[in-house]
Amino acid sequence: MKPKTVLLVNTNRMRPPVGPLALDYIGTALRAAGHKVRLLDLCLAPDPAEAASRAFAGERPDLAALTFRNTDDCYFASRQSFVDVLRGDVALLRQHYDGPIVVGGGGFSLMPVPLLEHAGADYGVCGDGEAALPALVRALAGESALEQVPGLVWRQQGRWRRNPRAAPALGAGSLAARDLVDNEAYFREGGQAGIETKRGCPGLCVYCADPAIKGAASRLRPPADVAAELRNLRARGIDHFHLCDSEFNLPIEHARAVCAAISAASIGDRIRWYTYACPAPFPAELVAAMRRAGCAGVNFGVDSATDSVLARLGRRFRAAHLAETARVCREAGMVFMFDLLLGGPGETPETIRETLAAMKRLAPDRVGISLGVRVYPGTPLARGLADGTVERHGLQGDPDGLEPAFFLSPALGGGADALLHELIGRDERFFLPSGGDAQDYNYNANAVLQAAIRAGHRGAYWDILRRLANPTEPASN
Numbered sequence: 001m002k003p004k005t006v007l008l009v010n011t012n013r014m015r016p017p018v019g020p021l022a023l024d025y026i027g028t029a030l031r032a033a034g035h036k037v038r039l040l041d042l043c044l045a046p047d048p049a050e051a052a053s054r055a056f057a058g059e060r061p062d063l064a065a066l067t068f069r070n071t072d073d074c075y076f077a078s079r080q081s082f083v084d085v086l087r088g089d090v091a092l093l094r095q096h097y098d099g100p101i102v103v104g105g106g107g108f109s110l111m112p113v114p115l116l117e118h119a120g121a122d123y124g125v126c127g128d129g130e131a132a133l134p135a136l137v138r139a140l141a142g143e144s145a146l147e148q149v150p151g152l153v154w155r156q157q158g159r160w161r162r163n164p165r166a167a168p169a170l171g172a173g174s175l176a177a178r179d180l181v182d183n184e185a186y187f188r189e190g191g192q193a194g195i196e197t198k199r200g201c202p203g204l205c206v207y208c209a210d211p212a213i214k215g216a217a218s219r220l221r222p223p224a225d226v227a228a229e230l231r232n233l234r235a236r237g238i239d240h241f242h243l244c245d246s247e248f249n250l251p252i253e254h255a256r257a258v259c260a261a262i263s264a265a266s267i268g269d270r271i272r273w274y275t276y277a278c279p280a281p282f283p284a285e286l287v288a289a290m291r292r293a294g295c296a297g298v299n300f301g302v303d304s305a306t307d308s309v310l311a312r313l314g315r316r317f318r319a320a321h322l323a324e325t326a327r328v329c330r331e332a333g334m335v336f337m338f339d340l341l342l343g344g345p346g347e348t349p350e351t352i353r354e355t356l357a358a359m360k361r362l363a364p365d366r367v368g369i370s371l372g373v374r375v376y377p378g379t380p381l382a383r384g385l386a387d388g389t390v391e392r393h394g395l396q397g398d399p400d401g402l403e404p405a406f407f408l409s410p411a412l413g414g415g416a417d418a419l420l421h422e423l424i425g426r427d428e429r430f431f432l433p434s435g436g437d438a439q440d441y442n443y444n445a446n447a448v449l450q451a452a453i454r455a456g457h458r459g460a461y462w463d464i465l466r467r468l469a470n471p472t473e474p475a476s477n
């Protein structure tokens with residue numbers, strides 16, 4: 001097949017800016033398939049309209065492919081939606097280009113049909129892009145059928161059609177190049193670079209979007225390719241990373257293998273990385289391996305310290321595990337945060353009191369608090385709300401609609417926010433759902449973080465905020 005040209009477009013404007021990792025990986029796959037790739041990064045462009053006009057000034061691309069990462073800020077207090085940004089970007093491209101437009105991405109995969117209808121794009125892809133996009137290019141060139149493109153969503157004779165999503169094994173081709181996106185600029189302005197060691201999560205947590213986005217089985221990257229990617233970015237001066245795995249320690253054997261590969265590549269002492277992890281299993285031997293490989297901090301998805309709430313959320317660990325996790329982190333000198341998701345099914349003022357008392361007792365370096373659970377279509381939570389096994393009057397909004405829907409336990413009445421402020425006060429270890437400034441757990445348009453990164457801070461955002469509150473700590477550790 002004759003090589004085609006694909007224009008990859010980043011639509012995410014949130015600040016501090018997070019680099020469009022998807023476009024680096026997909027660009028690598030398109031090039032490996034023999035195609036030409038160009039990038040229009042609307043996040044870094046000072047004037048998006050002018051950048052778009054320049055992007056179409058030369059050779060006309062055969063396909064414009066947009067990544068849509070966040071449908072909204074997933075924040076009950078603000079509920080800022082980005083669907084109009086996507087619509088505006090499709091309209092902007094249409095001013096210069098009458099070819100096919102496809103949209104994909106994590107946020108997109110959660111509500112593809114409403115988003116395509118709203119934005120007016122031609123095609124969508126749910127799930128991985130590395131195989132799907134070259135397959136779409138082939139199909140559009142008439143060399144195969146649209147039915148062969150994994151995860152494709154498109155309209156035919158007025159009806160939406162959807163192909164099954166694929167969850168291909170990772171490792172068929174190296175993803176280590178990272179040479180399309182201006183990762184140096186994202187490092188300067190966003191303080192970190194993302195990198196994946198795997199995709200998918202076998203967890204059954206009732207609210208979680210990750211299995212819907214990446215699949216329910218863990219697909220593992222070859223650890224040596226992960227180490228090569230870190231080395232490539234390190235050679236360009238990027239030395240702080242955030243892993244983009246759902247949970248680093250699931251499965252634990254892969255976590256060990258990745259740490260071993262980083263240590264074997266002798267870069268563990270020249271990089272600092274952060275990750276999400278599940279509170280269990282988290283044995284001391286893994287923490288030690290992570291430290292040797294350069295891990296500087298862990299954000300644990302804890303949600304609650306009340307067993308009845310953990311059970312209703314579908315979590316597999318229990319409150320007793322948290323004490324052990326806190327102990328091994330502290331003994332290993334690992335900085336760690338516990339991430340709470342309050343207000344889910346079964347939450348009451350008493351369970352909130354119990355959870356916050358446990359946080360004060362266990363004393364993680366930071367506690368992040370979200371209040372109100374974002375409800376996604378297709379999740380067990382959405383199904384429970386539909387069949388009445390979860391209290392329907394806790395639902396605010398339509399889970400199948402475009403605007404963000406949330407669940408807030410009716411047992412909390414209207415006083416949850418006030419209760420949190422009463423229990424936490426100005427304890428700076430807690431990031432609040434409506435904290436403002438340095439206590440704000442929303443990274444969207446976060447001015448404190450942007451200023452800190454401009455001043456030289458690097459790393460995970462919660463750890464930058466932690467260091468800001470402890471002036472004796474260096475900007476980057």
Ligand code: B12
Nearest residue numbers: 014022065067070071104105106107125128129194244443
């Ligand atoms: C790591 C992470 C973070 C890190 C990012 C670190 C970094 N430097 O990259 C931090 C902590 C900073 C973060 C912040 C936020 N995050 Co976050 N994050 C993630 C996580 C776990 C991984 C994201 C990632 O990069 N994955 C790896 C890349 C390669 O995957 P991908 O982008 O999905 O791309 C693949 C496919 O989607 C597809 N694809 C992508 N684009 C395209 C385009 C085309 C054309 C095609 C065909 C295919 C395609 O192909 C790619 C490769 O196969 C996801 C959950 C998840 N498991 O994905 C949440 C997630 C994306 N985050 C989310 C949110 C809400 C946020 C925040 C808005 C929270 C907040 N209010 O502060 C901010 C936004 C920050 C920003 N500036 O954008 C939500 C978005 C949900 C939604 N409704 O849209 C998610 C899904 C988490 C969740 N379960 O709720 N996040």
Ligand code: SF4
Nearest residue numbers: 201203205208210246
């Ligand atoms: S919350 Fe974590 S463990 Fe549970 S399904 Fe989501 S990513 Fe997996």
